[in-house]
Structure formats: structure tokens, C-alpha cells
Amino acid sequence: MSGLEVRGLSVALFTRAGVLPALSGVSLRVPPGRTLALVGESGCGKSMTALAIMRLLPEPPARIVAGQVMLDGVDLAALPERRMLAVRGKAVSMIFQDPMSSLNPVATVGEQIVEVLRRHEGLGGRAARQRAVELLELVGIPDAAARLDEYPHRLSGGMCQRVMIAIAIACRPALLVADEPTTALDVTVQAQILELLQRLQAETGMALLLITHDLGVVAEMADEVAVMYAGRIVEQGPVDAVFDAPLHPYTRGLIGATPSGGTAGRHARLADIPGSVPGLAELPAGCAFAPRCPLAFGACGAQPALLAQAPGHVVACFAAEGVPADAAAAGA
Amino acid sequence: MPLLQAHSLGVHFATPxxxxxxxxxVSLAIEAGETLGLVGESGCGKxxxxxxxxxxxxxxxxxxxxxxxxxTRLEGASLKQVRPKVQMVFQDPVSSLNPRRRVGSLVGQPLSVAGWSRRDIADRVAELLAQVSLPRDAAERFPHEFSGGQRQRIGIARALALSPKLVICDEPVSALDVSVRAQVINLLKDFQDRLGVGYLFISHDLSVVENVADRLMVMYLGRVVEQGAAEAVLRRPAHPYTHALLSAAPVANPRLARARQRVVLQGELPSPVNPPSGCPFRTRCPFAEARCAAExxxxxxxxxxxQLVxxxxxxxxxxAAAADAATGVSA
Incomplete structure (x- = not known):
């Protein structure tokens, strides 16, 4: 199939304290034109997954130790860096959380877009500049031709993120990886950027891997959701199924901890998850969520496998096995 | 008599x-035991x-x-006398704690400034750390040994050390993960229920404010554009900016998210040095007319x-009609 398919991806950190499992057997599929949201808290491995797909891991200490990253039939995980250079920015692109620090402060906006077009598309100076203006117009930057010669510090955070998106989509990538693309932005600007990503996806048919901690953004954007905890995917499924009937206690905890307004309102006590995410060096044997889990029992000392509980809806939890979806939802 | 009252407050900065x-x-009042939520985007003056x-x-x-x-104009010793009554919890639990001081010293500092004895400080610090559910030995450790959520608890313990009447919470949970965010919000609510402290709760996140605020103020370019009971402002917004903010906030419910009509504001915040004439919001308001530029x-x-607008x-x-249409679909 085309699009992105990650199979059994494992990344280890080789540190003085030993070899730490940053990612363990992560598998994902993002077909063309679809959006998969990868959610979880700081340190759960979602950014690590993105960097591994982009082959941008900090090596050392990090290294891909197992698995494949298939993009349109090519295993990116096995490509030599020389060939990866031709893929990165062309077939796969990435946008980051902080648009201000992702752009080069001493190069103009135009130079940074033109660089991609010359390198990957082989465009000449004039043609590249013309295309850069079109790209800025496409991402909704007013007065695009004049903006081309501005430096990033002259632009607001929202405008910088638009420029980042223009650079990322310059070569019509098959896959766009967006790592917390709106976390640093105000809500009204966030809405503009999310709408822009949806429009561009509809026009180009790119696959979108959206990394976020914000369940609101997931609900607005995603077709599929994968929930990560301590370097593993613990639940994955269609967005409606995961929100309607979350099966993993961690997913339920995240949804319960998100103030959703509506019926709850003032004085409704938020469900919190006791404790905090364990460090990679102190992961318990077996299920990593067990020490914080209200449902933990004897079996949780072993590692649960990701099993399908409904078509396309998988969960790694012994307590969720065999629990009908509606009973699980009632227990949330 | 309200705990805090402000009448036509103005803050000016000279810039090049x-x-x-x-x-x-800006005029506002906060009662004891009450939370006033203050929302708006970066640069609105909150x-x-x-x-x-x-x-x-x-x-x-x-x-x-x-x-x-x-x-308003207290200085020196008389200002120092009222300082203990108003304390602050900051957004970033990392940079708001001195990395070179132990937690006990950080939490105890307001007490030592207020002239408490060493023994009393040690007792009070132990009590505070227990109240924010930190381990007993926390006082001897340094901030970097704690997670983000625990560090924010240290900041809260410090803010509550002198039993303030009012606590300014400036984005207290924005830097925290979702599960930890709920812990900290619940902790702040518990203290309010027990101690009757008033909060000014500043946040850009409407879903958080909705969960904590009794009353709400919405700011835009330094001015209050709408205020009232939180319930009223959130359910029946009267200002186009409030409506747009509510509409832009992502809803953690995929069916609702697909069904609703979003108002996506065009453009960005104008420069506060040179604000638009008339209504400050008119340059981004979908309903602006000639009158808005004049008055x-x-x-x-x-x-x-x-509710005021x-x-x-x-x-x-x-x-309201638009909001009802959206929630009707979800039911």
C-alpha cells in the first residue's frame, strides 16, 4: 500500500546508564489523504517516533534497533543518509512546535523556501522565486511577494508557522509529520493553522502524522488515533471509537482529565491520573502503566500485547481483554 | 466588601x-473564595x-x-505589609524556582522575609509540603529532582506559605501534561474550598477556565470586552470576540467537532502601540460596520x-442559536 507504514519500530538510547528502550515495537499506518494523531504526554515517545521516521534521531545516543519505516514501498529506516537527503524535504517533510526557532534567523523567508525548491526540484532562481510566492499565497500569507524578503523575526508566530508549512509542502510530500504544530500558538491562530493543514491535505492528498498532547486537536483533525505510553502504543483505532469507548485505562484517564466543559462545568472535579510518567530508566517489568492503573492486577507483571477488541481498534491491556466496548465506556 | 476591587486601572509602558x-x-472585583477567570490571547494585557x-x-x-x-500607590514598609496577602503562581515551574536553592528554602523564603523564626519556618514548610502531597524529604532536595507537576506544587506551596487572601494564578497549568494538569487544578480547588482564598485565574485555555472560574473576564488589546458569570459568558457570549474564541477552541469530542460551525478569525492581533480607532476588535470582527471605527x-x-459587553x-x-444548533447534534 502507499502512504506510510511503520512496522515494529524500536529505538534504543545508548547511554552511560545502560541501553534504554525509547520506542518498543511501534506500528502505524497512515494512508494517503488520511490523518493519524499520535497522542501522549511528555516523554511517551511521540516525538521520538517522528524523528525516527524522518531519520533525524540524535545519533548517538539514539539508534533504530529494529523495524521498518515504509513510505511508498521504500524502507526509510534502511536508507543510507546520502539517499535519505533526497527524500527528506521532498517525499517526507516535518513541521515543528516552535516556528520561531525552526526558521533560520539570518536568512530571509524567500531564501529558505527557494533553497528547498532549487535542491529538490532543480528550479532556477527566477522560477524558484515565483514558486515561493505561490507557496506563500497558498498558506495564506498576505502580500506574499513583499514578505519573501523579510527575516523571520519580523513575522508573528502564526506567520512563521505558515512559512514552515510552505517550506514543508513545497515539493508536495507524500507524508507530512507535524509535531505539536499549534502548541505555541493562540487559539484563534491555532484554528487558522489547523484549517490550513486540512485544506492542503484535501488539495494534495498527503498523509498527515499529527503529534499532539491536546485531545481537542485530535478530535478536530484525526481519522485515526494512536495513544502512546512509555515508548509503546497502548491503544489505536478510529477517532470516534477511541473517544466513544476508550479501552485502555490510560486513554480513559487522559479523556477524563481533559476539561471538556459542556455538562461538567464549575466544581466538577477532574479525574486525575495519580503519579507521573516513569522515566525510561525506571520502567517496571510488564505493563508500564500498571503502577498508576486503577485496574492493575496480577497479570499486569507481564507485557500485554496489542490485540483487536473491535475491527481496527486495538488495545494493549489485560484488564480490557474481553470487556465489551460499552462496559468499558461505562467504567470511564 | 469585595476582597479586591480595581477601578479603571491603566498600565502604560513607554516604548520606542x-x-x-x-x-x-479595567475595573474588576474578586470576592473571598471566588475565582475570576481572565482570558484572552497573547498580548491582550492579561x-x-x-x-x-x-x-x-x-x-x-x-x-x-x-x-x-x-x-495603588503604597511603597516601602507599608507595601511590604500588604504583600503577604497577595501571592502569585507562575506559568513555568522550571524558571520560577531558583535551581540552586533547596525546596525547603524556596518554600520558606516568604516566611523568612516576613520574619518567622527558623523553627516555625521548618514546621510550616513541612506542613505545606504535606498539603501539596510532596514526599517528606522534598525540603532537602533541589527543584531539578522533581517532575513538572511536582515543581508546580512547590510553586503553589510557596504561594500559600503566608496564607494569602488572593492568589494570582498566571497560566498555572499551561506548561503541564494533561493528567498532571488535572492534579494541579484539583489541588488549587481544594485549597480554595478549605482556606477561602480568592483566585485571579489567568489562562488562554477556555476549557481550563470553564472548569475553575465562577466569573469570567475576556480581554482584547488591553480592554475588557466582555465579563459576567462564567456560565453566562460561555453559554451565551455577547461579544463577537468571545464567540470567536469559543469557536476556535478545539473540542475533545470528534462528533461535536465535525458538526459545529467554526468562526475562524482572519488576521492577527493589531499592534497595541497603535490600536485601531473605535472598537479595538473591529479589524478582525466579521460584523464590523462604519460605526465601529468611529465610536x-x-x-x-x-x-x-x-454580564457586561x-x-x-x-x-x-x-x-445562542448557532450554539444550540451545534449541541443539538451531539445530543
């Missing part, structure tokens, strides 16, 4: 490009207003009353409980 009116004509109430930035206009006492709208009563027109019914 001219006078920046960061806060202009943090500056919080800092003005803390007396950390000079107040150019207006008056500030704490328990009836005018503290500054004053806060006037709107239909909801204690600064808009020439009445949109409440129209927004």
Missing part, C-alpha cells in the same frame, strides 16, 4: 514606538493586569483596593447574570 497602553480602563494587582508594574491610572485599603463601545449590560450591537440571540 510610542506609549503602549497594556491595560486600559498577565500585565495580574502583575499590576501584585504591584509588580507601575499603575498609571485608576485605583486598586485590597480589603477596602487603597494600595469606542463602552461596557453595557447584556442579558446574562452580571463592549459592543455596539446585540449578537446574543444569534450566537
Amino acid at each position: 514606538r510610542g506609549l503602549l497602553r497594556a491595560v486600559a480602563g 498577565s500585565t493586569l495580574g502583575r499590576a494587582i501584585m504591584r509588580l508594574v507601575p499603575i498609571a491610572e485608576g485605583t486598586l483596593l485590597l480589603e477596602g485599603q487603597d494600595i 469606542v463601545p463602552l461596557l453595557r449590560p447584556a442579558p446574562g447574570d452580571g 463592549a459592543c455596539h450591537f446585540d449578537f446574543t440571540e444569534r450566537f
Whole structure:
């Protein structure tokens, strides 16, 4: 199939304290034109997954130790860096959380877009500049031709993120990886950027891997959701199924901890998850969520496998096995 | 008598490009045991207003009353006397704790400034750390040994050390993960229920504010554009900006998210040094007319409980109809 398919991806950190499992057997599929949201808290491995797909891991200490990253039939995980250079920015692109620090402060906006077009598309100076203006117009930057010669510090955070998106989509990538693309932005600007990503996806048919901690953004954007905890995917499924009937206690905890307004309102006590995410060096044997889990029992000392509980809806939890979806939802 | 009252507060900064009116004509009151939510986007003046109430930035206009006492121009010893009554919890739990001091010393510092004895400080610190559910040995450790959520608990313990009447919470959970965010919000609520402390809760996140606030103020370019009971403002917004903010906030419910009609504001915040004439919001307002450029709208009563709105027109019914249509689909 085309699009992105990650199979059994494992990344280890080789540190003085030993070899730490940053990612363990992560598998994902993002077909063309679809959006998969990868959610979880700081340190759960979602950014690590993105960097591994982009082959941008900090090596050392990090290294891909197992698995494949298939993009349109090519295993990116096995490509030599020389060939990866031709893929990165062309077939796969990435946008980051902080648009201000992702752009080069001493190069103009135009130079940074033109660089991609010359390198990957082989465009000449004039043609590249013309295309850069079109790209800025496409991402909704007013007065695009004049903006081309501005430096990033002259632009607001929202405008910088638009420029980042223009650079990322310059070569019509098959896959766009967006790592917390709106976390640093105000809500009204966030809405503009999310709408822009949806429009561009509809026009180009790119696959979108959206990394976020914000369940609101997931609900607005995603077709599929994968929930990560301590370097593993613990639940994955269609967005409606995961929100309607979350099966993993961690997913339920995240949804319960998100103030959703509506019926709850003032004085409704938020469900919190006791404790905090364990460090990679102190992961318990077996299920990593067990020490914080209200449902933990004897079996949780072993590692649960990701099993399908409904078509396309998988969960790694012994307590969720065999629990009908509606009973699980009632227990949330 | 309200705990805190502000009348037509103004905070100005001299910048190379001219006078920046960061806060202009803001009036508010906070009762004991009550939470006033303050929302708006970056640069709207919400943090500056919080800092003005803390007396950390000079107040150019207006008056500030704490328990009836005018503290607008207090200086020196008399200011130091009221300081313990108003404390602050900051957004970033990493940079707001001195990395070279032990937690016990950080939490105990307000007490030592207030002249407590060493023994009393040690007792009070132990009590505070227990109240925010930190381990007993926390006092001997350094901030970097704690997670983000635990560090924010240290910041809360410090803010509550002197039993303040009012706590300014400036984005206290914005830097925290979702599960930890809920822990900290619940902790703040518990303290309020027990101690009757008043909160000014500053946040850009409407879903958080909705969960904590009794009353709500919405700021835009230094001015209050709408205020009232939180329920009224959130369910029946009267100002187009409030409506747009609510509409832009992502909803953690995929069916609702797909069904609703979003108002996506065009453009970005104008420069506060050179704000638009008339209504400050008119350059981004989908309903702006000629009158909006000519006349500054004053806060006037709107239909909801204690609700005031600064808009020439009445949109409440129209927004309410749109909101009902969206929630109807979810039911």
C-alpha cells in the first residue's frame, strides 16, 4: 500500500546508564489523504517516533534497533543518509512546535523556501522565486511577494508557522509529520493553522502524522488515533471509537482529565491520573502503566500485547481483554 | 466588601514606538473564595493586569483596593505589609524556582522575609509540603529532582506559605501534561474550598477556565470586552470576540467537532502601540460596520447574570442559536 507504514519500530538510547528502550515495537499506518494523531504526554515517545521516521534521531545516543519505516514501498529506516537527503524535504517533510526557532534567523523567508525548491526540484532562481510566492499565497500569507524578503523575526508566530508549512509542502510530500504544530500558538491562530493543514491535505492528498498532547486537536483533525505510553502504543483505532469507548485505562484517564466543559462545568472535579510518567530508566517489568492503573492486577507483571477488541481498534491491556466496548465506556 | 476591587486601572509602558497602553480602563472585583477567570490571547494585557494587582508594574491610572485599603500607590514598609496577602503562581515551574536553592528554602523564603523564626519556618514548610502531597524529604532536595507537576506544587506551596487572601494564578497549568494538569487544578480547588482564598485565574485555555472560574473576564488589546458569570459568558457570549474564541477552541469530542460551525478569525492581533480607532476588535470582527471605527463601545449590560459587553450591537440571540444548533447534534 502507499502512504506510510511503520512496522515494529524500536529505538534504543545508548547511554552511560545502560541501553534504554525509547520506542518498543511501534506500528502505524497512515494512508494517503488520511490523518493519524499520535497522542501522549511528555516523554511517551511521540516525538521520538517522528524523528525516527524522518531519520533525524540524535545519533548517538539514539539508534533504530529494529523495524521498518515504509513510505511508498521504500524502507526509510534502511536508507543510507546520502539517499535519505533526497527524500527528506521532498517525499517526507516535518513541521515543528516552535516556528520561531525552526526558521533560520539570518536568512530571509524567500531564501529558505527557494533553497528547498532549487535542491529538490532543480528550479532556477527566477522560477524558484515565483514558486515561493505561490507557496506563500497558498498558506495564506498576505502580500506574499513583499514578505519573501523579510527575516523571520519580523513575522508573528502564526506567520512563521505558515512559512514552515510552505517550506514543508513545497515539493508536495507524500507524508507530512507535524509535531505539536499549534502548541505555541493562540487559539484563534491555532484554528487558522489547523484549517490550513486540512485544506492542503484535501488539495494534495498527503498523509498527515499529527503529534499532539491536546485531545481537542485530535478530535478536530484525526481519522485515526494512536495513544502512546512509555515508548509503546497502548491503544489505536478510529477517532470516534477511541473517544466513544476508550479501552485502555490510560486513554480513559487522559479523556477524563481533559476539561471538556459542556455538562461538567464549575466544581466538577477532574479525574486525575495519580503519579507521573516513569522515566525510561525506571520502567517496571510488564505493563508500564500498571503502577498508576486503577485496574492493575496480577497479570499486569507481564507485557500485554496489542490485540483487536473491535475491527481496527486495538488495545494493549489485560484488564480490557474481553470487556465489551460499552462496559468499558461505562467504567470511564 | 469585595476582597479586591480595581477601578479603571491603566498600565502604560513607554516604548520606542510610542506609549503602549497594556491595560486600559479595567475595573474588576474578586470576592473571598471566588475565582475570576481572565482570558484572552497573547498580548491582550492579561498577565500585565495580574502583575499590576501584585504591584509588580507601575499603575498609571485608576485605583486598586485590597480589603477596602487603597494600595495603588503604597511603597516601602507599608507595601511590604500588604504583600503577604497577595501571592502569585507562575506559568513555568522550571524558571520560577531558583535551581540552586533547596525546596525547603524556596518554600520558606516568604516566611523568612516576613520574619518567622527558623523553627516555625521548618514546621510550616513541612506542613505545606504535606498539603501539596510532596514526599517528606522534598525540603532537602533541589527543584531539578522533581517532575513538572511536582515543581508546580512547590510553586503553589510557596504561594500559600503566608496564607494569602488572593492568589494570582498566571497560566498555572499551561506548561503541564494533561493528567498532571488535572492534579494541579484539583489541588488549587481544594485549597480554595478549605482556606477561602480568592483566585485571579489567568489562562488562554477556555476549557481550563470553564472548569475553575465562577466569573469570567475576556480581554482584547488591553480592554475588557466582555465579563459576567462564567456560565453566562460561555453559554451565551455577547461579544463577537468571545464567540470567536469559543469557536476556535478545539473540542475533545470528534462528533461535536465535525458538526459545529467554526468562526475562524482572519488576521492577527493589531499592534497595541497603535490600536485601531473605535472598537479595538473591529479589524478582525466579521460584523464590523462604519460605526465601529468611529465610536469606542463602552461596557453595557447584556442579558446574562452580571454580564457586561463592549459592543455596539446585540449578537446574543444569534450566537445562542448557532450554539444550540451545534449541541443539538451531539445530543
